[in-house]
Amino acid sequence: MPEVPEGNPPNATPETAAASAPAAPAAPAVAAKPAPVPWQSTLVDGLRAAFGENIRDAATYAGQNFLVVDASAAHAVLAQLKDSCGYTSLTDLTAVHYPKDERPFELVWIVYNMQTSERIRVKARYAEGEMAQSATDLWLGANWPEREVFDLFGVRFAGHPDLRRILMPEDWTGHPLRKDYAPTLQDQAWVQKNLGIESGQ
């Protein structure tokens, strides 16, 4: 990632801020809130020209760039980043669950440009039960991360060749990384049937 705005005063910790500028609010965390700043570049302009309103936001936080895109355009944006912008490598795909939101699942693709050493996070929100489009046609390596997201969050991917659970047992019920899945929760029936014990807890 381009390490440009590293060490901005708003990003400083309470301690360093207090040491350098006594006027700065020393109250922890909430007071000194660094905000994402808009990310302007020819790449973003190009994407905005191609996808218009579907590019919801382009911002930089802590020196790292990210795009917020509409779920319907996520695959097309990734394809364009890969094919015309040099972001040839999909470093990672993961998800974050925000249960209170209307579209609770945020998928995060991290794409990487090996020539310029730049990284972009592409984020899109999905509703419960909404299918995301698989990126396995773009990157072979998207296969397992997508299976993992399906396994642990329950987000399905359309066009995935083999969408099965990967870390949890195949007949487990529930998706453990959802926020409403309590840490001690387990598939009691599965545990009793397969492990022959009353409870794993």
Add this chain to the structure above:
Amino acid sequence: MSDERFRDSQLSDSQFYDSLEEVAPGHTFMDSKEIVLNMGPQHPSTHGVLQVVLKLDGEKVNGLECIIGYLHRGIEKIAENRTWAQFGPFVDRLDYTAAVSNSLGYCLTVEKLLAAEVPKRAQYLRVILTELCRLASHQVWLGTHVLDIGAVTPLFYAFRDREMILNVFEKYCGARLTTHAFRIGGCRWDAYPDMAREVLHICDDLGPKIDEYRDLITGNRIWLQRTKGVGYISPEDCIAYAITGPVLRGSGIRWDVRKAQPYSSYEDFDFDIPIGKNGDTFDRYLVRLEEMRQSIRIIRQALEGLPEGPVIAKLPKVLKPPAGEVYYSIEAPKGELGYFMVSDGTQQPYRVRVRPPSFINLQALEKMAVGSLVADVVAIIGTLDIVLGEVDR
């Protein structure tokens, strides 16, 4: 591969043989052209609880599927129920042969969220310990990989020398394997009085030892036949699978996080990124051996330039990183180890995602092994250098 095979396994033996009889009357199980062989999860050469289901025609591998998750401990879920500092020791259990690297990646990412500045001395200490850890991890790889292929002796050489490094870890932080060497903001301890001398001694000692490994292994005819041209992967496939680390470099792509996005003062040091030409098991072996030499170079420079000063930044006792998210990665011995973290401004992480190099690299096993022989599968698992603690998390 379909789910059919797993449904078959629900059948009793007699039912299973009856079902075969229906398909091919008069034939026995052994007559079928392809057989399905389960390798693991308890198998000495799968380096942990990896299960590989092989579809075999004689000795030729026609299909392969990895079944993982046997060591899934829900580390990412645990993170959401611990404070930022409490989760520190858990990451050591990811790649347990390179606990120091995991710790470094975790601390750097949280520091990025906090925008905390780590003292220079701590950065250098971190580099010394992480490079020692890379040496130790490569020694485990070398010993076990060569053992899998049939050479027993190098294992003892590698583990004998790894012992010296583990002794340094033990003296530094009290633990040999799951070290929890670093804290958010720096290091918990300064170097112990004799550390510089002992580490320098390891550097002096290990150079000739690596030559010894080379003399034992490189020219060996059996070794050459078992590794040359085995487990080939093209540079294009490496990128398609997002493979990183020595496997990527073995295919001839000169890319290393330490150079591409330097962290913890790596830009201060002068070192080379060795690459291979042919993308086979032999080249990856050479790459890792050369990496060990480069690690020694880095350690020497870090020892020489080790600045004075504090080893930990002054941070609040209760860490509450401002709400936001970052992705940060380091070059672990196995490849790019990344952490994606989301903070909601509270004491506990909202989400911690580990991008484990082993998990991503293991995905390519199918590509590398289909078409080769059963015995090569063992070699290819060894050359991928996976650790199941990291694959399954």
